[in-house]
Amino acid sequence: MRGFIKIFVCLLLGEGLTQSADLPVPGAVVGLVLLVATFCMAGQIDRDVERIFDGVASHLAILFVPAGVGIIAYASLLQAGLGAIAIAVTAGTVATIVVTGICMRLCLAGEAEAESGEIEPTEEKVRA
Amino acid sequence: MTTAPDIVPATEIVTMIERFAEASPLSGVAITFLVYFGAVSLHRALGSPILIHPLLIAIAAIALALQASGVSYDVFYRSAEPLHWLLAPAVILLAVPLWRQLGAIRSVGLRLVPVLLVGAATGIATSAGIALMLGAPETVVAALTPKSVTIPVAVGLSESLGGEPAITAIVVILSGLIGATIGLPALRLCGVRDPRAQGLAMGVGSNMIGTARSFQISQVVGAFASLGMILNALVTTALIALLCLLS
Numbered sequence: 001m002r003g004f005i006k007i008f009v010c011l012l013l014g015e016g017l018t019q020s021a022d023l024p025v026p027g028a029v030v031g032l033v034l035l036v037a038t039f040c041m042a043g044q045i046d047r048d049v050e051r052i053f054d055g056v057a058s059h060l061a062i063l064f065v066p067a068g069v070g071i072i073a074y075a076s077l078l079q080a081g082l083g084a085i086a087i088a089v090t091a092g093t094v095a096t097i098v099v100t101g102i103c104m105r106l107c108l109a110g111e112a113e114a115e116s117g118e119i120e121p122t123e124e125k126v127r128a
Numbered sequence: 129m130t131t132a133p134d135i136v137p138a139t140e141i142v143t144m145i146e147r148f149a150e151a152s153p154l155s156g157v158a159i160t161f162l163v164y165f166g167a168v169s170l171h172r173a174l175g176s177p178i179l180i181h182p183l184l185i186a187i188a189a190i191a192l193a194l195q196a197s198g199v200s201y202d203v204f205y206r207s208a209e210p211l212h213w214l215l216a217p218a219v220i221l222l223a224v225p226l227w228r229q230l231g232a233i234r235s236v237g238l239r240l241v242p243v244l245l246v247g248a249a250t251g252i253a254t255s256a257g258i259a260l261m262l263g264a265p266e267t268v269v270a271a272l273t274p275k276s277v278t279i280p281v282a283v284g285l286s287e288s289l290g291g292e293p294a295i296t297a298i299v300v301i302l303s304g305l306i307g308a309t310i311g312l313p314a315l316r317l318c319g320v321r322d323p324r325a326q327g328l329a330m331g332v333g334s335n336m337i338g339t340a341r342s343f344q345i346s347q348v349v350g351a352f353a354s355l356g357m358i359l360n361a362l363v364t365t366a367l368i369a370l371l372c373l374l375s
Contacts, residue, residue, distance in 0.1 A: 023373075025368075049224060052221065057225075064187075066211050069191050071191060071298050072194060085295075097307055097338075102319075102325075103247065
């Protein structure tokens with residue numbers, strides 16, 4: 001219960017901030033930042049919120065169904081822009097992945113030389 | 129009386145269904161749950177292939193059922209809308225995986241900042257830019273702009289840009305599927321072999337679906353993918369807000 005209260009307080013604050021500042025940003029994203037900020041201030045994660053996340057994490061995709069089915073309402077609009085959409089999505093996705101990967105590799109390159117052979121994966125920390 | 133029709137005309141059945149949906153406001157939610165979990169079971173029975181996402185099965189099944197029965201999308205949407213509202217709290221819950229990747233953030237530190245800026249800018253520029261160049265209508269361009277972002281955030285961004293959330297949802301799913309399939313081979317081809325760079329790129333470019341694929345490679349790749357996915361959502365949101373304020 002306390003977890004839900006925290007989530008919805010963050011949501012309300014986020015909505016309030018974005019609407020009063022008239023930002024074209026979903027209030028929930030600001031709420032997400034606020035929630036992480038409370039974790040950082042406490043120095044640890046909120047167990048109630050964590051339990052809610054672990055309960056629903058693997059089934060979040062169900063929330064996209066109502067919007068996704070809307071594809072049938074826009075069939076004509078989609079047909080008009082089908083070629084543009086297909087090219088933009090395919091080329092855009094590959095370009096984004098490759099550019100990000102190369103950029104990250106360049107940024108990590110200096111470090112790899114400094115501590116060659118001693119790459120310590122952060123597996124434990126990451127999983128904890 | 130003797131000639132009472134035993135076959136109700138199709139249009140009447142449609143009105144009956146629509147009236148039922150109006151009277152029981154959660155019927156769309158119930159249908160979505162049933163179909164979605166049916167899709168998940170089917171997906172599992174097929175051996176959980178990455179390319180046939182249960183979400184796509186569920187959307188296709190409901191879309192086909194609506195078209196076959198003649199029930200309008202508006203009626204379905206209104207009775208399933210509470211699920212859509214839950215996207216906002218779902219976005220906030222992403223604070224949990226973000227917190228869990230703090231170790232990954234610390235291990236690479238501030239070097240993440242330029243990478244994320246370049247990655248998010250590439251995501252926006254390639255999708256919106258290519259669609260604009262090809263002359264796509266404005267609503268489509270707005271719907272494509274947040275293509276690389278994880279769906280709950282992308283749908284919110286699309287709505288605040290005046291895009292069509294349905295197109296965004298489908299485009300994000302397709303982008304995830306494309307990235308999950310050819311992302312890693314493309315990265316290897318370009319000489320990106322560091323698992324942290326591979327993971328981050330997959331998360332930035334192909335959202336939740338690419339992240340799931342990354343966890344199949346290794347924990348490190350998966351951890352950096354989920355980090356890339358969430359931070360990209362934040363950076364892209366900030367960049368789009370900035371673009372809107374400047375224009």
